[in-house]
Amino acid sequence: MPLSPGERFDRYVVEALLGEGGMGEVYRAQDTRLGRSVALKVLRRDIQGGSESWARQVRRMLREARIAAALNDPGIVAVYDVGEHEGAPFIAMELVQGKLLRDLVHADAPLGEKITLLSAIAKVLSVAHHAGLVHRDVKPENVMLREDGVIKILDFGIARRTDAEIALSEGHDDLATRTGDGSFVGTPAYMAPEQVKGDPIDARVDQFAWGVTAYELLVGKLPFRLDRGPVSLIASILSDDPPPMNDVPAEIEAVVARALAKEPADRHASMDDIVAALAPFATPITTLLRRRDGPANAARPSVREPPPPKASTPSRSMTTRSSARRATTNRTPVTTTRAPARARRFLGLAAIVTVGVAAAGFVFARKARTAPPPVLARTSLTPVPTAVTALPLPKFANEEARAAYREGLQGLRDGAWRTAYAAFARATGADPGLAAAWLRMAILIWDADFTAGREHFRRAVLGRATLDPHDQALLDAHEPLIQRQPSDVPETARRLALASARFPGNAELANLASMYALAYLPPSDVLPRIDRCLELDPLYGDCLQGRARLLIRRTGHIEEGLAALERCIEATPAASDCLMDRGDTNLALGRCSVVEAGAREWIAKVGIAPAAHMQLAGALYARGAPEAAVKTAVETAAAQFRTQGLEAEASKQLILHEIATGRFERAERMLRDHQRLVADDPAAGAHGWTASMLVQVLEEMGRDADAGREAQSFLARRGALITDPISADSFVHLLRASRAAGLITRDVYEAERAAWVKSHSEHAYRMGVWVSGYALVARDAAEAKAALAVMPSEAFAKPRSFSLHFGLILDSALGQTYWLAGDPAAALPHLTAATVSCSGLVEPMMPTHPMRHTKSLHLLGLVREALGDRSGACDAFGRVLARWGGARASRTAAEVRAHAKALGCEAKAG
Structure with missing residues (x-):
C-alpha cells in the first residue's frame, strides 16, 4: 500500500504523494544523507501483475536510470540513486517543479515563445540521438517547463537503441514496439508510421513525435483523426496529411510538415536541422511563464522540483567589440585599449582586416573555412532608426538594475567602455539574472580578460530565454567568437551581417556588422555601412570612431582620419575610444607634444583613465623628460588599473617601465612575480606574454641558457593553454x-617553423608570418638573406593598408634584415621611419617586442656609422645610452658604448 508522509523508505523520508499508477507511486521525499528533495519512484510487489509484467517494469526503471546517467544533459531529469528496499525497487530522481507542456497546448502565448519551447525539446532529443538512443514516447505529457524556463524531457523508461545500433553490437533490446499481448509501447497518437507497423526504427520516430507535439502546441489539436477510435487513428497516421496550420508562418509550417513526412527519408536529416530552422523565430519564454503564474491560470503542479540549472565551468584565460575593436592590437601589455577600465576601443577586425599583426606576432583569428559576410541589399521598407540608448530595457529586472543598465547603454553610445562595463556590472549585481547586461559585459571585456569574458557570456547563454530578439541575435553572433576554440571570426562577421539585415534600423548591430566587414571587404564597400550606422545615430561614438579608423588604417588618409576623431570627441565628449585612438595615432607619428596635450585633456574629461596616463608617460619618456615625471605617470596608471580589478595589467605597465629604463634585473624579478600572478590563467596569451618578455630580458642580459630554458618551459605547456584569437604569437621567437x-x-627549429608557417598560410597573415617568423628572428647574414628571399610584395605597398603601429614594426623588421644582409643603404629609411615614433615606452602594437624601439635606435646608429654619418650615429647611440646606459648587464648598451667611444662621441652618449 502507498507510503505515508513522514514514513521512512531506505534513506528517504516521504513528504507527499505526487502520483500513482498500477505498479507503484511517485513521492516527493527528502534525502536524509544529502539533504535534498527528490522525486522517489517506488514499485510495489504486493500489487504486481504477472511475473513478466513485473520484470518488464523493473527493467524499464533500470533503463531509465542508466539512460539519464549516460546522457547527463540539463534537459534530461537527473537520476541520483537506484536500488531496492525491502523487496521494492526504487529510483530517486531530480525533483522538477514547473508546468507540463500539456498545460501550455491551449495557452494564449506568443508564437515565438512556443517555438522556443519546441526548439529546446529538439535540442534535448538531439543529445539522446547523438548517443544512439531513441525516446519513443515524445508527447506533451513527457515534457516539462521548469519555473526558470529550462526544458526537461521526462520518462526515458522505454527509450531504446536504434535497430541499426542493436545489429552492430549483435546485442538484444527487449523493448520492442509492441508487448507480447499486442499492445503498443508508447502513445499511438504520437507514433511514426514505421513505429506503428513494427518496422525498423531510428531517431526519426522521435522527430515524427516532435512534429505531432509541435502541431498540437501551435494549432491546439492533433494532426490526425481521433474521432473513430484507435483503429481510425492508426489509419490516419498511415495515410492522412495533416490539415493546414492556420495562423502559423509558412516557414514554421514547412518545418513541422517535413517532420511529419510518412517516409523517414523525407524528414529532416536530424533534430539539429530543426533547431537551426527554428532559430530565427525563437523568442523568450519567460513572458509566458510570468504571465500564467496567476491563480486563475495556474497549471497543475509538476512532480519534480529542480536545483538551479546546471552550468559548465568557464575556462580561465570567449568578441565582438573586443575582437572587432583591435585592429592590430593583439593582447599587448602596453595597449590600454582592451579593458573597459582602459576605455575599450572597438578595433578588432581592423587588425584582422589588414594583416593581423602586432609586434613580432599578429592577430591569430584562427578560423573555420567560412565565407565572408554576405553583401546585403537594403530592405525596401524604411526602418525606424534605433540608437543603442533606445533599445528596450529588460522587462523583468528591478528598477535599480534597469537604471544601471540604462547607464551602460549610454556608455556604449558614448564610446566610454569603462563607464559602460561598470554600469552593467552594477546591473548584474542588482539582478544576477539580467542576461542582457551579462552579454554586453562579455563583449566589452572578452579580449582583455579571457576568463571573465567567457564567464559573462555563459551567464548570458543561461538567460537566453529572457533576451529580446535583437539581443538573442547579438548573443548568437558572438558564440563562434567567445565560446569556440579556436574562435571563428568569419562566422561571427557573417552572423552579424545577417542580424543587421534582420534588424535594419538597429544602430548597435549596424555598427558591429560594419566593423567586422573590415576584415573581408574593401574600404569602398565598408564605408557605406559605417555611414549607414551614422544615419541611424549621428552621435554614435563607435561609428564615428570606425569611420576614422577606416581612413587611418585602410586608406592611409591620416589627417582626414584625425579630423574624424576630433569630430567624434566633439560629438561625444566622453568617447574614450576616440581619445585613445587620437593619442595612439599621434604616438605612431612621433608627435609627442600633441600626445602629451591630448592625454592631459583626456584625463581632465574622464578622470579615471589609466590609458591616458600611460600615453602621457610615453610622451614624456620619448621627449626625455625627467625620470621622476615618467615614473609618476606610470605608477598612476598602474594604481588606476588596480582600482578596476586589473592587477595583471597594472603589473605589465610597471614591468615595461623597468625595461624601458634599463633596469633588467628588477624587470626579471617582477616578471617572475607576474608568472605567479597569472599561474591559474589557462589563456595562452597571459603566459605567452610573460614568457616572451622574460626571454627577451634574459637575452639582453647575455643569459642565453636561462632564456632557452624559459622558452622551452612555455613551449612545453603551450598546447594545454587556450588560444586567444587576438593573441600575438611569439612561437618562432x-x-x-x-x-x-x-x-x-637547427633541423628541429626549421621543421617547427615550417609547420607553424604552414598552419598560418592564409593570405591575410602573410606579412605577420614574415615579420614574426623570418625577419625579427634573423641573427646573421645568411638568415637575413633567406628572409628577404621570401619577403611578401605587400611590404612595399603604398599606401599601406594596415595600422601605423604595425608599419613601425614592419619598418624595424625591414631595417634589421637589410642591415644583417649587408645593405645599410636599404636599411636606413626603414630604421629612420621605425624610430620616429614616441613608442619607446608605450607600444600599443608591440606585445612581444617592447624593446623594439630602443633596439631600432641601436641599429640606426650602426647603419649611420657604416654610411659615414658620424653625427647621426652619435645621436642614435646617445639616445640608447640615455635609456639603457646605466644597466649593469646589457648587450645592446655594451655594443653601443664601444661604437660611441670609437667614434669619439662619448660626451654626447652621456
Missing part, C-alpha cells in the same frame, strides 16, 4: 631562443 641555448637543433 621562443624556438629561436631554444636553438640559441642549444636545446634544439
Whole structure:
C-alpha cells in the first residue's frame, strides 16, 4: 500500500504523494544523507501483475536510470540513486517543479515563445540521438517547463537503441514496439508510421513525435483523426496529411510538415536541422511563464522540483567589440585599449582586416573555412532608426538594475567602455539574472580578460530565454567568437551581417556588422555601412570612431582620419575610444607634444583613465623628460588599473617601465612575480606574454641558457593553454631562443617553423608570418638573406593598408634584415621611419617586442656609422645610452658604448 508522509523508505523520508499508477507511486521525499528533495519512484510487489509484467517494469526503471546517467544533459531529469528496499525497487530522481507542456497546448502565448519551447525539446532529443538512443514516447505529457524556463524531457523508461545500433553490437533490446499481448509501447497518437507497423526504427520516430507535439502546441489539436477510435487513428497516421496550420508562418509550417513526412527519408536529416530552422523565430519564454503564474491560470503542479540549472565551468584565460575593436592590437601589455577600465576601443577586425599583426606576432583569428559576410541589399521598407540608448530595457529586472543598465547603454553610445562595463556590472549585481547586461559585459571585456569574458557570456547563454530578439541575435553572433576554440571570426562577421539585415534600423548591430566587414571587404564597400550606422545615430561614438579608423588604417588618409576623431570627441565628449585612438595615432607619428596635450585633456574629461596616463608617460619618456615625471605617470596608471580589478595589467605597465629604463634585473624579478600572478590563467596569451618578455630580458642580459630554458618551459605547456584569437604569437621567437641555448637543433627549429608557417598560410597573415617568423628572428647574414628571399610584395605597398603601429614594426623588421644582409643603404629609411615614433615606452602594437624601439635606435646608429654619418650615429647611440646606459648587464648598451667611444662621441652618449 502507498507510503505515508513522514514514513521512512531506505534513506528517504516521504513528504507527499505526487502520483500513482498500477505498479507503484511517485513521492516527493527528502534525502536524509544529502539533504535534498527528490522525486522517489517506488514499485510495489504486493500489487504486481504477472511475473513478466513485473520484470518488464523493473527493467524499464533500470533503463531509465542508466539512460539519464549516460546522457547527463540539463534537459534530461537527473537520476541520483537506484536500488531496492525491502523487496521494492526504487529510483530517486531530480525533483522538477514547473508546468507540463500539456498545460501550455491551449495557452494564449506568443508564437515565438512556443517555438522556443519546441526548439529546446529538439535540442534535448538531439543529445539522446547523438548517443544512439531513441525516446519513443515524445508527447506533451513527457515534457516539462521548469519555473526558470529550462526544458526537461521526462520518462526515458522505454527509450531504446536504434535497430541499426542493436545489429552492430549483435546485442538484444527487449523493448520492442509492441508487448507480447499486442499492445503498443508508447502513445499511438504520437507514433511514426514505421513505429506503428513494427518496422525498423531510428531517431526519426522521435522527430515524427516532435512534429505531432509541435502541431498540437501551435494549432491546439492533433494532426490526425481521433474521432473513430484507435483503429481510425492508426489509419490516419498511415495515410492522412495533416490539415493546414492556420495562423502559423509558412516557414514554421514547412518545418513541422517535413517532420511529419510518412517516409523517414523525407524528414529532416536530424533534430539539429530543426533547431537551426527554428532559430530565427525563437523568442523568450519567460513572458509566458510570468504571465500564467496567476491563480486563475495556474497549471497543475509538476512532480519534480529542480536545483538551479546546471552550468559548465568557464575556462580561465570567449568578441565582438573586443575582437572587432583591435585592429592590430593583439593582447599587448602596453595597449590600454582592451579593458573597459582602459576605455575599450572597438578595433578588432581592423587588425584582422589588414594583416593581423602586432609586434613580432599578429592577430591569430584562427578560423573555420567560412565565407565572408554576405553583401546585403537594403530592405525596401524604411526602418525606424534605433540608437543603442533606445533599445528596450529588460522587462523583468528591478528598477535599480534597469537604471544601471540604462547607464551602460549610454556608455556604449558614448564610446566610454569603462563607464559602460561598470554600469552593467552594477546591473548584474542588482539582478544576477539580467542576461542582457551579462552579454554586453562579455563583449566589452572578452579580449582583455579571457576568463571573465567567457564567464559573462555563459551567464548570458543561461538567460537566453529572457533576451529580446535583437539581443538573442547579438548573443548568437558572438558564440563562434567567445565560446569556440579556436574562435571563428568569419562566422561571427557573417552572423552579424545577417542580424543587421534582420534588424535594419538597429544602430548597435549596424555598427558591429560594419566593423567586422573590415576584415573581408574593401574600404569602398565598408564605408557605406559605417555611414549607414551614422544615419541611424549621428552621435554614435563607435561609428564615428570606425569611420576614422577606416581612413587611418585602410586608406592611409591620416589627417582626414584625425579630423574624424576630433569630430567624434566633439560629438561625444566622453568617447574614450576616440581619445585613445587620437593619442595612439599621434604616438605612431612621433608627435609627442600633441600626445602629451591630448592625454592631459583626456584625463581632465574622464578622470579615471589609466590609458591616458600611460600615453602621457610615453610622451614624456620619448621627449626625455625627467625620470621622476615618467615614473609618476606610470605608477598612476598602474594604481588606476588596480582600482578596476586589473592587477595583471597594472603589473605589465610597471614591468615595461623597468625595461624601458634599463633596469633588467628588477624587470626579471617582477616578471617572475607576474608568472605567479597569472599561474591559474589557462589563456595562452597571459603566459605567452610573460614568457616572451622574460626571454627577451634574459637575452639582453647575455643569459642565453636561462632564456632557452624559459622558452622551452612555455613551449612545453603551450598546447594545454587556450588560444586567444587576438593573441600575438611569439612561437618562432621562443624556438629561436631554444636553438640559441642549444636545446634544439637547427633541423628541429626549421621543421617547427615550417609547420607553424604552414598552419598560418592564409593570405591575410602573410606579412605577420614574415615579420614574426623570418625577419625579427634573423641573427646573421645568411638568415637575413633567406628572409628577404621570401619577403611578401605587400611590404612595399603604398599606401599601406594596415595600422601605423604595425608599419613601425614592419619598418624595424625591414631595417634589421637589410642591415644583417649587408645593405645599410636599404636599411636606413626603414630604421629612420621605425624610430620616429614616441613608442619607446608605450607600444600599443608591440606585445612581444617592447624593446623594439630602443633596439631600432641601436641599429640606426650602426647603419649611420657604416654610411659615414658620424653625427647621426652619435645621436642614435646617445639616445640608447640615455635609456639603457646605466644597466649593469646589457648587450645592446655594451655594443653601443664601444661604437660611441670609437667614434669619439662619448660626451654626447652621456
